[in-house]
Amino acid sequence: MNRSKSYIPTVIITSQDTPPLWGRLVRLWPEGAELMSRFEINKGRMAALCFELGGNDYEDIRALVTEAEKDRSGYFTYKLAFKDSDQIKAISDEILKSAENTG
Amino acid sequence: MFNTVQIITSSEKNRLVLANIFKNLGADAVFSLDLNDTLSIFEKVRPKAVFLVDSEDPPSEIKLRELKRIAPFLPLVVLLKNRDASRAVALMKLGAFDCVQSPWTEEELRPVYKKTLNLDGTPLVIDGEALEKKKNALVISGILAALAVGMAAGWFFASREYNRPQPPPAEIRLPYSHPTGIAPEGDSLVISDWYTQALYTHNASDFSIKSVASLPEETPAGLTASPDALWLQTASGVIEKRLKTAGLKLLAKIKTDRADIAGICHDGLYFWIAYNNNTLSKCLPNDSLTELDRYPYPGKKIAAFACDTRFLWAADPGLKALVKMPLGRPDTLLSSSEIKQYSRKSLKITGLASKNGKIWFTAEDNGTGLVFSENEPK
Numbered sequence: 158m159n160r161s162k163s164y165i166p167t168v169i170i171t172s173q174d175t176p177p178l179w180g181r182l183v184r185l186w187p188e189g190a191e192l193m194s195r196f197e198i199n200k201g202r203m204a205a206l207c208f209e210l211g212g213n214d215y216e217d218i219r220a221l222v223t224e225a226e227k228d229r230s231g232y233f234t235y236k237l238a239f240k241d242s243d244q245i246k247a248i249s250d251e252i253l254k255s256a257e258n259t260g
Numbered sequence: 261m262f263n264t265v266q267i268i269t270s271s272e273k274n275r276l277v278l279a280n281i282f283k284n285l286g287a288d289a290v291f292s293l294d295l296n297d298t299l300s301i302f303e304k305v306r307p308k309a310v311f312l313v314d315s316e317d318p319p320s321e322i323k324l325r326e327l328k329r330i331a332p333f334l335p336l337v338v339l340l341k342n343r344d345a346s347r348a349v350a351l352m353k354l355g356a357f358d359c360v361q362s363p364w365t366e367e368e369l370r371p372v373y374k375k376t377l378n379l380d381g382t383p384l385v386i387d388g389e390a391l392e393k394k395k396n397a398l399v400i401s402g403i404l405a406a407l408a409v410g411m412a413a414g415w416f417f418a419s420r421e422y423n424r425p426q427p428p429p430a431e432i433r434l435p436y437s438h439p440t441g442i443a444p445e446g447d448s449l450v451i452s453d454w455y456t457q458a459l460y461t462h463n464a465s466d467f468s469i470k471s472v473a474s475l476p477e478e479t480p481a482g483l484t485a486s487p488d489a490l491w492l493q494t495a496s497g498v499i500e501k502r503l504k505t506a507g508l509k510l511l512a513k514i515k516t517d518r519a520d521i522a523g524i525c526h527d528g529l530y531f532w533i534a535y536n537n538n539t540l541s542k543c544l545p546n547d548s549l550t551e552l553d554r555y556p557y558p559g560k561k562i563a564a565f566a567c568d569t570r571f572l573w574a575a576d577p578g579l580k581a582l583v584k585m586p587l588g589r590p591d592t593l594l595s596s597s598e599i600k601q602y603s604r605k606s607l608k609i610t611g612l613a614s615k616n617g618k619i620w621f622t623a624e625d626n627g628t629g630l631v632f633s634e635n636e637p638k
Contacts, residue, residue: 184627
């Protein structure tokens with residue numbers, strides 16, 4: 158496993174009707190991520206993420222909110238499961254590449 | 261403890277709105293008109309977070325860069341004039357902790373304010389395995405107690421057996437994630453953590469936390485102990501000498517003017533500073549840390565540094581090893597012993613200490629703070 162230099166900021170799109178939200182990926186693995194944000198997203202909802210990883214832009218990464226937890230500050234931590242197998246493969250490759258570069 | 265936040269805005273209207281909101285949040289808000297004004301009073305104010313209004317001169321990008329330069333770990337929040345996720349993410353990439361969209365309200369700002377000031381404290385979580393072990397230990401104790409009623413004769417021997425102190429596990433997960441230094445103190449270990457800005461005193465046998473000393477004005481980047489004091493290295497390159505008593509009274513504050521310190525240690529007589537450029541500096545442990553000599557480090561790279569009354573030690577990620585140097589000839593590599601934990605690519609050793617034939621390490625691994633120890637290599 159590897160680590161990015163800082164938590165990865167990400168745009169979160171939950172609907173075409175509402176303006177995009179934002180947060181940070183506090184953990185990322187090929188099949189999913191842990192996301193921290195001030196904005197509330199209901200469990201079971203789909204979201205599309207846009208973030209930068211390894212110098213590449215990842216757009217419209219489809220994720221299902223599987224868990225949502227609000228901390229005492231009022232921030233939410235979400236567990237996300239990525240749904241698109243091509244996107245999972247691309248993220249997996251990027252994580253591997255990043256690990257090789259720093260290894 | 262004052263919850264001082266510094267707010268940068270040139271607009272009188274914004275100032276009035278924000279003053280009211282932060283007052284209601286219980287914050288002590290100090291306003292600055294621009295970046296120069298901020299920097300001129302920054303040292304005096306010592307804010308716990310800086311909130312800057314976007315779309316004012318100079319641009320937020322420059323403000324973030326300059327503030328990050330002087331206070332790399334200070335939470336910086338940008339107050340956006342409108343809800344623009346792309347801009348928020350761009351500013352977060354530049355180091356903003358978070359962005360808040362207009363209209364700025366108490367409800368919107370409260371979570372950010374609370375998060376940046378960490379008013380909730382760090383959750384102290386025992387990991388599942390340890391909790392399970394503790395539960396098992398309780399169950400075993402209960403069974404033993406029941407058996408003892410019927411087996412009074414065997415009780416003495418049984419209790420002796422079961423009460424024998426268990427050796428600590430080889431690697432311990434810490435309930436905080438960013439340890440930076442470690443100093444053995446009697447039957448305790450003191451560990452500094454930069455994120456929570458605190459010193460944690462652990463019981464060395466079971467690693468329970470005995471006490472926590474919060475240092476809200478400092479970002480601890482390293483730690484060592486001398487017989488009479490704790491020495492704290494801060495992220496800004498200042499080395500503080502503090503009493504070991506409960507309040508950690510500040511005895512001296514020494515500016516090194518260098519932020520590239522890899523580690524500090526006290527060998528019982530002299531004070532040593534290891535720099536990231538692979539130099540080792542031997543100093544008098546006085547209030548100005550007068551340098552006596554300077555040596556090249558004989559390994560590849562210093563990640564963490566320690567010493568005892570006989571040797572200097574360095575955790576070297578270049579050699580993936582613990583490097584041992586004699587006190588009298590620090591430019592000589594006496595031995596280099598493999599640190600097995602370095603086989604984990606995500607692991608970074610952040611602190612090192614040597615005491616009574618044992619070498620203690622603190623490390624970060626994938627968001628988890630760790631401590632482990634090895635017997636001193638021959």
